Amino acid sequence: MVASTGKVGLGTVFKVGDGNSPEVFTPVVNVTAINLSGRSVEEVDFTHLASTGGFREFRPGFKDPGEIKITCHYNPADATLNGTAGLESKLNAGTTFNWEIDMTNAGFAYKLTGFGYVSGGDFTFTGEDPINFEVTIRVSGQIDESAA
Structure with missing residues (x-):
């Protein structure tokens, strides 16, 4: 049997850039989960009356970079x-910013970086759990992948 090369997310850090040059990225505190989802590619229909066998023909169109949900x-x-x-102030002001997901402390010398804005923020209050703040960041443009 071949051993898995996967890692758990423990140690992954979500960071927010300050917009200066050189840019400094500050880790967001108390993050319990980072979820990058919703990435997709639009389908453009190129079907025509002579399409072989009457099958539709598709090609890729614009790409949607998705969104990041971080729970804190x-x-x-x-x-x-x-x-x-913080992130709550970015939601209120409509501020755009650079972000980074750094996986170095999770065992990969790797990071994802991009640009976006806070498009949502939800609080959860219960008697049994810490107060949670789930922040949704709308990604704008391509996500860059690089060595950390």
């Missing part, structure tokens, strides 16, 4: 999350 344990004192300077 919320504390309003945390500058990376709150409404003063």
